[in-house]
Amino acid sequence: xxxMSKVELYAAIRxxxxxxxxxxxLERKYNVSWRTVKKxxxxxxxxxRKKLPPRPTALDPYKPVIDEMLxxxxxxxxxxxxxxxxxxxRLIEEHGADVSYQMVRRYVSDRKPEILAASGKAPIExxxxxxxxxxxxxxxxxxxxxVRLAGELVTCYxxxxxxxxxxxxxxxxxxxxxQEAFFEGHVHALRTLGGVPRSKIRYDNLKSAVAQVLxxxxxxxxxxxxxxxxxxxxxESFYCRPGIEGAHEKGGVEGMIGYFRRNHFTPxxxxxxxxxxxxxxxxxxxxRRSERxxxxxxxxxxxxxxxxxFDANPNIDAATVHTLAxxxxxxxxxxxxxxxxxxxxxxxxxxxxxxxxxxxxxxxxYTLATKLVNELVEAADEKQLNKTIARYGRVDLLCIDELGYxxxxxxxxxxxxxxxxxxxxxxxxxxxxxxxxxxxTKTFTDPRLCAAIVDxxxxxxxxIETGTDSYRxxxxxxxxxxxxxx
Numbered sequence: 001x002x003x004m005s006k007v008e009l010y011a012a013i014r015x016x017x018x019x020x021x022x023x024x025x026l027e028r029k030y031n032v033s034w035r036t037v038k039k040x041x042x043x044x045x046x047x048x049r050k051k052l053p054p055r056p057t058a059l060d061p062y063k064p065v066i067d068e069m070l071x072x073x074x075x076x077x078x079x080x081x082x083x084x085x086x087x088x089x090r091l092i093e094e095h096g097a098d099v100s101y102q103m104v105r106r107y108v109s110d111r112k113p114e115i116l117a118a119s120g121k122a123p124i125e126x127x128x129x130x131x132x133x134x135x136x137x138x139x140x141x142x143x144x145x146x147v148r149l150a151g152e153l154v155t156c157y158x159x160x161x162x163x164x165x166x167x168x169x170x171x172x173x174x175x176x177x178x179q180e181a182f183f184e185g186h187v188h189a190l191r192t193l194g195g196v197p198r199s200k201i202r203y204d205n206l207k208s209a210v211a212q213v214l215x216x217x218x219x220x221x222x223x224x225x226x227x228x229x230x231x232x233x234x235x236e237s238f239y240c241r242p243g244i245e246g247a248h249e250k251g252g253v254e255g256m257i258g259y260f261r262r263n264h265f266t267p268x269x270x271x272x273x274x275x276x277x278x279x280x281x282x283x284x285x286x287x288r289r290s291e292r293x294x295x296x297x298x299x300x301x302x303x304x305x306x307x308x309x310f311d312a313n314p315n316i317d318a319a320t321v322h323t324l325a326x327x328x329x330x331x332x333x334x335x336x337x338x339x340x341x342x343x344x345x346x347x348x349x350x351x352x353x354x355x356x357x358x359x360x361x362x363x364x365x366y367t368l369a370t371k372l373v374n375e376l377v378e379a380a381d382e383k384q385l386n387k388t389i390a391r392y393g394r395v396d397l398l399c400i401d402e403l404g405y406x407x408x409x410x411x412x413x414x415x416x417x418x419x420x421x422x423x424x425x426x427x428x429x430x431x432x433x434x435x436x437x438x439x440x441t442k443t444f445t446d447p448r449l450c451a452a453i454v455d456x457x458x459x460x461x462x463x464i465e466t467g468t469d470s471y472r473x474x475x476x477x478x479x480x481x482x483x484x485x486x
Contacts, residue, residue, distance in 0.1 A: 010046055320464065373413075417449060
């Protein structure tokens with residue numbers, strides 16, 4: 001068995017301590033001292049290892065001499081300052097030092113910027129994390145992509161505008177990266193996003209916008225057509241510093257172009273017209289989004305309305321179900337209750353309608369009633385209840401399956417009631433239960449609490465009774481009879 005890291009050791013000690021194991025037992029089990037056990041119980045993260053003091057080197061006596069040479073260079077002509085090689089030779093010739101060149105080079109490389117900064121003759125460079133407000137900033141860039149157009153490999157240009165806060169990006173492929181494509185890409189992106197960033201849009205030195213770069217600062221001479229274009233749309237331009245120093249200032253859009261190229265242009269797309277590529281790109285993007293939402297919902301298996309046999313259960317009105325598939329009830333934050341015995345299609349209907357909602361762009365979460373209650377109880381014990389309830393409150397549709405199969409204690413019922421209250425008339429809830437509302441007192445033992453939960457799940461909602469005839473049982477009997485007849 002591989003040896004545990006210190007973080008894993010701390011986690012194991014904390015887990016056993018929460019389970020009731022005493023301190024002495026923890027010491028013996030993990031073969032550690034009481035100090036280690038106490039530190040693990042008090043903190044999830046081990047203390048960082050203390051740095052060892054620097055070891056003495058043969059260069060230590062000569063460090064003041066090197067510092068004096070570097071300070072003298074501050075006032076010396078730029079072309080007559082000490083190089084590392086010259087410092088090394090002077091130490092040997094004038095001071096008889098027995099040191100290596102690598103040792104001198106390492107020290108000078110570290111010490112020279114410190115002396116320059118201490119003299120006040122050079123600005124202190126530091127990294128400040130970029131922070132962005134929602135809807136305030138964006139970044140624009142072009143990237144080249146290869147397309148097989150009408151049977152020939154052609155280099156096209158991908159225009160990308162990315163919102164700095166959310167990371168949402170709009171892309172469009174053009175045959176060139178000229179000014180017309182630059183303007184058309186902006187129009188398409190701003191129309192798609194529904195507005196213009198409130199603060200600024202970051203650019204590099206695109207010829208479509210910049211006629212001349214003035215020095216190594218942010219001053220630019222802009223083209224006349226670009227000035228008129230951004231004035232019309234009220235765009236505030238912000239130009240990044242040229243060279244390596246400004247590479248990080250709009251790294252988000254450059255990374256997004258690479259991501260888009262790898263995920264949407266691999267393998268190389270084959271089209272007859274660029275318009276086909278745009279349609280394929282939009283369809284592919286919509287499909288991927290739907291797949292992500294369906295996966296995030298946590299459905300235990302795939303179910304669809306097309307696979308549901310309405311003829312096998314005449315209690316379910318197909319017209320009502322297809323109306324629900326339009327998701328208008330989710331838009332109005334209305335509840336849905338599916339009531340019926342086991343095997344009548346409740347879970348199939350619940351998952352299928354949840355899948356339809358996810359495909360239409362709604363955020364969906366599927367869970368079993370007992371699993372939800374257990375999660376809420378654990379969150380309450382760990383003082384994370386508000387965060388957990390808020391997480392369930394954010395989704396557009398919460399699907400709760402198997403409500404009524406097991407009796408809930410008063411605490412679990414109260415926690416479930418808090419989730420339903422958080423979502424009341426804000427977001428939709430869909431439940432599937434094998435008990436009629438009159439039998440819910442078996443699940444919720446407090447009659448007043450039971451009545452309050454039923455009230456929240458039925459107000460302005462849709463109730464579908466799936467009946468008592470099990471489809472699964474009928475299918476099993478039919479197969480058995482068919483086998484006997486054969």
